[in-house]
Amino acid sequence: GAGVSQTPSNKVTEKGKYVELRCDPISGHTALYWYRQSLGQGPEFLIYFQGTGAADDSGLPNDRFFAVRPEGSVSTLKIQRTERGDSAVYLCASSPQRTANTEAFFGQGTRLTVV
Amino acid sequence: AQSVTQLGSHVSVSEGALVLLRCNYSSSVPPYLFWYVQYPNQGLQLLLKYTTGATLVKGINGFEAEFKKSETSFHLTKPSAHMSDAAEYFCAVSARTGGGNKLTFGTGTQLKVEL
Numbered sequence: 001g002a003g004v005s006q007t008p009s010n011k012v013t014e015k016g017k018y019v020e021l022r023c024d025p026i027s028g029h030t031a032l033y034w035y036r037q038s039l040g041q042g043p044e045f046l047i048y049f050q051g052t053g054a055a056d057d058s059g060l061p062n063d064r065f066f067a068v069r070p071e072g073s074v075s076t077l078k079i080q081r082t083e084r085g086d087s088a089v090y091l092c093a094s095s096p097q098r099t100a101n102t103e104a105f106f107g108q109g110t111r112l113t114v115v
Numbered sequence: 116a117q118s119v120t121q122l123g124s125h126v127s128v129s130e131g132a133l134v135l136l137r138c139n140y141s142s143s144v145p146p147y148l149f150w151y152v153q154y155p156n157q158g159l160q161l162l163l164k165y166t167t168g169a170t171l172v173k174g175i176n177g178f179e180a181e182f183k184k185s186e187t188s189f190h191l192t193k194p195s196a197h198m199s200d201a202a203e204y205f206c207a208v209s210a211r212t213g214g215g216n217k218l219t220f221g222t223g224t225q226l227k228v229e230l
Contacts, residue, residue: 003158004158031216033216033217033218035218035220040124040222041222041223042119042205042207042220042221042222042223043205043218043220044220045217045218045219048216056217091158091159093159095216101166101209101211102216103164104161104216104218106151106159106160107158108156108157108158109158
């Protein structure tokens with residue numbers, strides 16, 4: 001079956017603009033995660049959904065970042081008033097269960113460049 | 116709070132030589148432990164994980180790792196490196212309770228395999 005799909009694969013935007021990044025998880029996976037990977041760093045947790053609700057959004061850096069998962073499947077990460085420091089690869093992952101020992105399956109990421 | 120330290124951001128080995136990538140964690144309670152690999156232009160892929168039971172775990176592509184509680188370590192090894200092992204490797208942990216599968220990653224180790 002298909003893996004985790006993220007679109008677009010690359011996004012270049014001007015400082016101050018609004019962007020949306022989309023994640024299609026593996027069908028049937030109830031847990032969905034967003035991470036951000038800056039150059040030379042490991043992925044950093046942003047937000048975790050269990051079904052439609054955000055179970056943990058403690059990693060969102062500020063109120064310019066917001067994510068939704070209205071039907072418990074596709075998720076959109078939204079960034080308002082983008083800044084150059086937001087440039088990074090945004091990774092989405094899904095897993096079939098919410099338990100901590102379950103493998104998370106990652107998408108290839110969206111590379112966001114803010115110019 | 117949990118943290119992961121990967122010693123050596125770049126490791127270079129000869130083809131056929133032993134691969135040793137180091138990972139130490141800091142956590143008040145032993146967490147679940149993971150190694151992920153990231154090939155160029157691909158998503159993160161799970162190599163292996165330790166959750167419970169035998170402390171030596173075997174993963175894909177001939178890799179294995181040993182959980183040593185007394186040393187708070189989870190080093191990744193492979194007896195004989197292959198050119199195809201060249202990639203970036205990430206150690207990660209997740210809390211055993213309360214966090215879903217929210218992963219905390221190390222900064223990664225880039226493995227280079229030379230002829």
